[in-house]
Amino acid sequence: MKQFLHVSDIGDLAGALREAEEVKANRFGWKSLGTDKTMIIIFFNNSLRTRLSTQKAAMNLGMNTMVLNIGQESWKLETEMGVVMDGDKSEHIREAVPVIANFCDIIGVRSFASLKDHEADYNENILGEFLKYSGKPVISLESATVHPCQAFADLITIDEAWYARTGHHLGDPSYRKPKVVMTWAPHPRALPQAVPNSFAEWMNAAPVDFVLTQPEGYELDPRFVEKAEVSYDQMAALEGADFVYAKNWSSVSHYGQILSEDRSWTVGEEHMAATNEAFFLHCLPVRRNMIVSDSVIDGPTSLVIPEAANREISAEVVIKRMLEDPR
């Protein structure tokens, strides 16, 4: 595997889920793959889960790891071409990327959306530099438009919980598909669309009935919505849901803007009551009592902690495949 951005990069989802199960049962079983290999994990932005889970996964596989906080520990990077670099940016990304690539075998990059320049964000300009100029396998650790390690971990979590509840894995032809609802929820700051984009992309590819619900103006990019059912009526959408995925994002059409702070969208017990005793998911970090009430996130169907734990597993499957075949 040469890059991990989209669900298509992972191939057959059933196979990926079986591989995740194997890895989870035997995390240190492929340690020889990583001997004398190095993973560099680059943060243009903050991170907790991604930082720890990716490092952990790489170490599980026997790799050496190096973490770099761009801007904080290193130099501010210029990303525009052709400019006279007489400002506060000391290094150009066109040098930084191949230099970093010199010192490793796999690169993970966190680089959030600017939320200012729709085109630059949706072109994945920063991650694109790594894809084009590093010559090494590259993993998006949340880039401008996608967060595939999260979506893969979400899928693993849904499959595990569905199996625990019904005895059937996702895609079992002898049983119905779960209804998975992703609902927008309010948040005090403008957030990127990377998590909802990837979750939508993965759910559209998975054997589930996927419904998206949000206020007017919060429509995701059609590339990610695809065939999903979209509803502006949150309570109707939640009806009969087996899984509720809450998430805030800012507007795509009014790019990066907050159009609503409507707290009636905060997922509370009254929302969950409409569901089929749905499991609750969120990628974390989560603003309590903005996105979800204390009672729901602390309740018995909340999966947020095992969901975060599965970040180690999704990362390990991806890194393992890159070590097995970096092309």
Next chain:
Amino acid sequence: MKQFLHVSDIGDLAGALREAEEVKANRFGWKSLGTDKTMIIIFFNNSLRTRLSTQKAAMNLGMNTMVLNIGQESWKLETEMGVVMDGDKSEHIREAVPVIANFCDIIGVRSFASLKDHEADYNENILGEFLKYSGKPVISLESATVHPCQAFADLITIDEAWYARTGHHLGDPSYRKPKVVMTWAPHPRALPQAVPNSFAEWMNAAPVDFVLTQPEGYELDPRFVEKAEVSYDQMAALEGADFVYAKNWSSVSHYGQILSEDRSWTVGEEHMAATNEAFFLHCLPVRRNMIVSDSVIDGPTSLVIPEAANREISAEVVIKRMLEDPR
């Protein structure tokens, strides 16, 4: 060992000192204990010795290590329950703790006292979250009220120096106990009571004659003073001392306040002259010519560097015990 906060967590001190001696003589002798185990070291505050010594100890034992600077590399954490998280804190500690715990086998936490809220600090609210919700062994790397790795290293250093000078280990019934004096000293900023609390706790448990000396208003919490002899006359307290431990702390009764900047308490040669050629100890970092004069800290009885070196040993004993039995 499930937690390391108090002297009672380490059990028999003579046994702990013998184990420290073994570990010091053979730091890499227990490397197989840590194979495929991970230690996460979390800093809510700055650190030099703790950062390096704890990582070193974990690596000596063959562990993988990850270091996380909360706030700087990760998200600011909300610690209040029941709040609407619409401010600058992106994540709640109630999620952060179990998420971090997912990715490791042992957790070390540095989280200084606020010095604003006596009750919250003395309840160890932040460390308490890790103790209650991580499900993993937890080490205080200086939390609000204690710094046990430092106090254990202090004890090791005192035992070594006493043995080197007298040929007798602490607790040898055939020889007298050393007189150990901890003296308050001035400092330009308000400092927590964690180091003096732990030093007092450990000295009270150790076979030494322990004396505390400080200006009026600087009394430590009675839980830590216990049976120690307390004097407000620094020179009288120092008389005949075998060990002088200098340290600043802010007031407990006027919580977090600086009540004195009296430089006559700065430990100088005239103070040391009253002692029994006492060894000088300080946990570092130390403000020269505030806490102690250049001549004393640079003098022949200063133990501050070997004392810091013993931080690797105290940490290694603790981590080793947690690996041997994490319950």
Next chain:
Amino acid sequence: MKQFLHVSDIGDLAGALREAEEVKANRFGWKSLGTDKTMIIIFFNNSLRTRLSTQKAAMNLGMNTMVLNIGQESWKLETEMGVVMDGDKSEHIREAVPVIANFCDIIGVRSFASLKDHEADYNENILGEFLKYSGKPVISLESATVHPCQAFADLITIDEAWYARTGHHLGDPSYRKPKVVMTWAPHPRALPQAVPNSFAEWMNAAPVDFVLTQPEGYELDPRFVEKAEVSYDQMAALEGADFVYAKNWSSVSHYGQILSEDRSWTVGEEHMAATNEAFFLHCLPVRRNMIVSDSVIDGPTSLVIPEAANREISAEVVIKRMLEDPR
């Protein structure tokens, strides 16, 4: 090897180049040397290449590594002796250095010139503390006046490119020496002289014809200029050059000042046209279109990326020698 600051520390350059070649062909061939050994890498300033290449080199050799960002993760250090430490600096370097040394076998230090105090900088006051008080082998990872890992990597890169072009290694008596020109170039901020100092020092020691060119007032310290040919006419200096090394530095005589912002010194195609199809070198990070035009740095004779890659090799040779014989 006990210290790595100057070209004299590495001894015979031909031997060092052969060792670099061996290491590059077999980076993991000396892993047993570093077993149970620890390298601490200390940054008083930002870093990208140095951070990654030094860690990588130490890990190639089987060492454990710890990275410390002074000021950011640790305490601000006082470096003056005899002061009353009542300001914002919590720890004295006189304690910090031996404490750090306690926890490792080799120390690497990045500590840029202040550019305010010529004497303190040229005395290497900060690195000097590590050399005098650590008791461990010390590598300058760019200190106030030198950047030897960079200069060694530059030499390796020149030797490789010269061999690729001519079939002769540097120093081959059967072939001519290459002409190597280091040219000053403009930059919006005042930069230290460490890189040009070391490059000059190493080129003067290497079998090359070395020419230095800069505007009036930018003369380097005579200790580093030595026997180099110096020209104030950039185009004349570049004539027939086989290698062009561009670099900005601030004035030594008007210490730390910017005396010229003359963009005619920016290395462009018209400059390269005067050369003997010269290879272009720069230590990076580089300000594009200030130091060098896009067309030159992106052109076919630009070596900046393999030059950066050789930082891993130069660091590995140095650390390897320190592990083999730390005296």
